[in-house]
Amino acid sequence: MKIESVQATPVTIAFTEPEIWSQGVRHGVTAIVVEVATNAGITGVGESVPAPSPEVTLAAIDSAAKTILGKDPRQIQRRWLDMQSLGGWCSFPYVGNSALAGIEIALWDILGQSLKAPIHALLGGPVRDRVPIMGFVQHTTPERIERDAERMASAGFTTLYTKVGLDRERDLAATAALRRGGGPQAQLRVDANEAWTPGTALRMAHALREYDLQYIEQPIRMRNIRELAELRRRSPIPIAANQSSWLNWDIADILAAGAADVIMSDPWQAGGIANFQRAAAMCETAGLPLVYHSFAPLSIATRAAMQVLCTSPACVFANQTYNHMLADDVVREPVRIEQGHIAVSSEAGLGVELDRTKLARYHEAYRQQGYASAYDNEATRAGKAFFLPNQ
Ligand SMILES: [Mg+2]
Incomplete structure (x- = not known):
């Protein structure tokens, strides 16, 4: 079997409600x-994250694709190394991983289809039939947060999450509302997305202590591993690394420094399904939970992540998705979240079929509206710089 072509199609799909986070609004x-099309009549499907922009990601995919054309798509490890070495991406993992993961996922889809087996069967098989998902409550008003938390708790989400790092009083009111709506049994977590200085993070951890949080996610700048370790030692609330655990090398550093209670990763940070499973194996070995972080991907990406998560004993906490916030999707059967879980698919490969009409419609939306960036928004245009701690 040989790879005949690699095609990348950008799409833009609206959220049903805006995402509000410490750096802006999306x-x-x-x-x-x-x-990825083959000469055997099998086409694999994957999804890439456009970081830092669709133009850059499309160019990265195009440059890496040249290194694998005409080669066997079932030799996934070798094809990944082709893209890393021949393609020159080995030294540029942030852009490379986000882009090339889409190709790697498609190769797993091809392998699964050719063997008539789901990808998780090729990774060792599932240890659970369904994967827990958290209820993502938007940081709106305290009244609305309480209502949304209550609605999600009654829909079966036992873990609820909201963004913080906007403003001290708003953050405290939002977390209180999350606890009121979620009830005493709910597992609560908040995500500051690097907004705090180490001192502010420590003060906020003490101020939030009464709400019995599962963890605070990425309270300080991603590169500050030493400070993250110090914060973990002094914080009354567990600490999760998300941006700090971007690459698998970063996870190794965090584990060595004892800098987090929870590790977050995904196939775009880690670089594909195989590297995401390696991240999960590192967490399992260290005895720390792995939580799936989402860049807001479509059902293709969510299904790819589920293939790994269902195989990992480290996946004990609820995971992040945006599927419930998407106005539409590009597959015939979008991911369904039921009682706070996504059922593990047993279909061959990734188990997705593209809806060509919708793919064309949302590609046209991309052409008309452009990139739905999380960074280019009202806040950044008004002069609020990302990465400047706001408190
Ligand atoms: Mg996060």
Whole structure:
């Protein structure tokens, strides 16, 4: 079997409600749908994250694709190394991983289809039939947060999450509302997305202590591993690394420094399904939970992540998705979240079929509206710089 072509299609799909986070507001998502066609009549589907922009990601995919054309797609490890070495991406993992993961996922889809087996069967098989998902409550008003938390708790989400790092009083009121709506049994977590200085993070951890949080996610700047370790030692609330655990090398550093209670990763940070499973194995070995972080991907990406998560004993906490916030999708059967879980698919490969009409519609939306960036928004245009701690 040989790879004949690699095609990448950017799409833009609106959210049903805006995402509010410490660095701005996002109204929708742009994703890159990747299709790898073979001479055997099998086409694999994957999804890439456009970081830092769709133009850069499309160029990265195009440059890496040249290194694998005409080669066997079932030799996934060798094809990944082709893209890393021949393609020159080995030294540029942040851009490379986000882009090339879409190709790697498509190769797993091809392998699964050719063997008539789901990807998780090729990774060792599932240890659970369904994967827990958290209820993502938007940081709006305390009244609305309480209502949304209550609605999600009654829909079966036992873990609820909201963004913080906007403003001290708003953060405290939002977390109180999350606890009121979620009830005493709910597992609560908040995500500051690097907004705090180490001192502010420590003060906030003490101020939030009464709400019995599962963890605070990425309270300080991602590169500050030493400070994260110190914060973990002094914080009354467990600490999760998300941006700090971007690459698998970073996870190794965090584990060595004892800098987090929870590790977050995904196939775009880690670089594909195989590297995401390696991240999960590192967490399992260290005895720490792995939580799936989502860049707001479509059902293609969520299904790819589920293939790994269902195989990992480290996946004990609820995971992040944005599927319930997407106005639409590009597959015939979008991911369904039921009672706070996504059922593990037993279909061959990734188990997705593209809806060509919708793919064309949302590609046109991308052409008309452009990139739905999380960074280019009202706040940044008004002069609020990302990465400047706001408190
Ligand atoms: Mg996060």
